[in-house]
Amino acid sequence: MSATVTFDLNRYLQERARFIDDALERYLPSEQERPQLLHRAMRYSTLSGGKRLRPILVIAGAEAVGGTAEAVLPTACAIELIHTFSLIHDDLPAIDNDTLRRGRPTCHVQFGEAVAILAGDALFAGAFELIALNADTAPSERVVQVLHLIAEASGTRGMVGGQMVDILSEGKAVDAETLEYIHLHKTAALIRASVVAGALLAGGSCWQVEALGTYGTKVGLAFQIADDLLNVTGDPSKTGKAVGTDAARGKATYPALFGVEASQKRAQQLIQEAIAALHVFGEQAEPLRAIAHFIVEREG
Numbered sequence: 001m002s003a004t005v006t007f008d009l010n011r012y013l014q015e016r017a018r019f020i021d022d023a024l025e026r027y028l029p030s031e032q033e034r035p036q037l038l039h040r041a042m043r044y045s046t047l048s049g050g051k052r053l054r055p056i057l058v059i060a061g062a063e064a065v066g067g068t069a070e071a072v073l074p075t076a077c078a079i080e081l082i083h084t085f086s087l088i089h090d091d092l093p094a095i096d097n098d099t100l101r102r103g104r105p106t107c108h109v110q111f112g113e114a115v116a117i118l119a120g121d122a123l124f125a126g127a128f129e130l131i132a133l134n135a136d137t138a139p140s141e142r143v144v145q146v147l148h149l150i151a152e153a154s155g156t157r158g159m160v161g162g163q164m165v166d167i168l169s170e171g172k173a174v175d176a177e178t179l180e181y182i183h184l185h186k187t188a189a190l191i192r193a194s195v196v197a198g199a200l201l202a203g204g205s206c207w208q209v210e211a212l213g214t215y216g217t218k219v220g221l222a223f224q225i226a227d228d229l230l231n232v233t234g235d236p237s238k239t240g241k242a243v244g245t246d247a248a249r250g251k252a253t254y255p256a257l258f259g260v261e262a263s264q265k266r267a268q269q270l271i272q273e274a275i276a277a278l279h280v281f282g283e284q285a286e287p288l289r290a291i292a293h294f295i296v297e298r299e300g
Contacts, residue, residue, distance in 0.1 A: 009290040016059055017052040019069060023077050027130060041111045041119035042126075046084045048102045051298075053223075054079045054194045057291065061195035061212055064278075064285040067202025071137045075146060075201060078130035079194050081123040082154055086163070086190075088120040095167065098245070124154075138201045146197045153193035162186025171250035179252050180221070187227070188220025195288070211277050215288060218274035223295045225267040228253040232260060267296045 024046055029039040055076035059069040069076075091098040091106040092113060099109050108116035131150060135143045152158055162185025169178060195216035199209050231246045232255050246253050254263040271292045278285045 007286045007290050009287070009294060012287055012290070013051070013056060013294075016056045016069065019059075019073075020052045020055045020076060020080065021047070023073050024080060027074075027077055027126075037111065037115060038118055038122060041107055041115045042123055044110060045088050045101075045107045045119060046081065046123065048104055050080075050102055052080060053291070053295075054083050054191060057191065057194040057216070057288075058198040060285075060287040060291065061198030061204075061216075062202035063198075064212065064281055064288055065199045065202045065204035065208050066284065067198065067204075072134065072198050072201045074130040074133040074137075075150075075197050076194075078127040079150070079190070079197070081127040081130065082150070082159075082190065085120040085123040085127070086159060088116050088123070090163070092116060095163075096245070096249070134201060138203075142201050142203070145200050149197055149200070150190075150193050153189040158185055158189035158193070159187075162189065166252065169252040172252075174252040174257070176257065179254065179257055182252055183221055183224040183254075184217070187224035188217050191220030191223060192216030207280065211280050212288075214277040215274045215292075218270045218277065219292050219295055222267045222270035222274070222292075225254045225263055225270070226296050226298065228255050229260060229263055229267070231255075264296075271296055 028043050028046060031040045031043060033039055058072050058076035058079055062068065062072045087101060088107045090096050091101055092108055098106055100106065104110075106116075107119055111119070128147065128151070131143065131147050134146070154160065156164075162182050165178065166182045166186055169182065174182075192213055193216070195212045196209055199212050204212070228246065231253070245251075247256065254266065258266070274292045275289050278288060281288075
């Protein structure tokens with residue numbers, strides 16, 4: 001029987017998510033620490049559940065090259081802080097104006113817009129503080145590489161740049177190149193950085209890092225296509241947020257441009273390409289292979 005069949009992904013995801021949640025609980029400022037309202041908002045949004053996929057990918061990337069979860073934990077948590085920051089700001093009235101996230105009121109609904117903006121700012125800053133802590137378990141030159149990698153993947157050449165083009169494209173007819181630019185930058189850049197960061201901190205070789213970078217880009221794009229599809233076909237009780245909102249806002253999405261069936265095929269193709277990029281790895285990369293399938297099969 002193959003390793004793919006015997007690997008228990010649900011157990012792996014649950015164990016890693018608990019490990020990350022426990023660390024986030026420790027790393028985040030206490031609600032009793034001044035300014036209390038800001039810290040309540042930060043903890044409200046960060047500790048509201050979620051798949052913890054990006055930090056888990058940091059760990060899986062490290063494990064694929066022989067590293068450990070413990071050795072990359074600060075950076076794994078940092079990635080989750082950046083992701084949460086992006087969700088808080090995305091949900092604001094000036095951008096997506098969402099009122100529900102992970103089945104709960106969004107940060108600005110719960111605490112007000114000013115607090116939500118500052119909570120996002122504080123999480124983003126705190127992420128780089130955490131990455132710097134990884135100098136306790138990894139050589140400083142690796143930590144500097146990861147700082148550069150994640151900063152680039154988060155900013156104008158990555159997530160924020162993709163979000164900007166996404167906003168500018170609302171209500172407009174976009175071509176396939178623009179749509180792919182949005183998804184590669186808005187979503188895939190940080191997912192790729194997650195996998196690569198783990199490998200870099202764990203001392204992965206150049207060819208290992210390159211292969212994992214290819215994997216990360218492919219699964220990142222597939223993840224966003226799957227998200228686009230869930231916004232059309234998903235169940236709000238499982239996604240934890242409203243569906244049909246992309247079409248209502250005139251968002252540039254794969255289903256809008258190519259249709260549901262073609263989008264599903266494209267996502268599956270990307271997953272196969274991502275798994276093919278891992279052919280140079282043994283069973284240590286089995287979590288990454290299983291996560292690739294999970295990305296397009298998930299219901300939330």
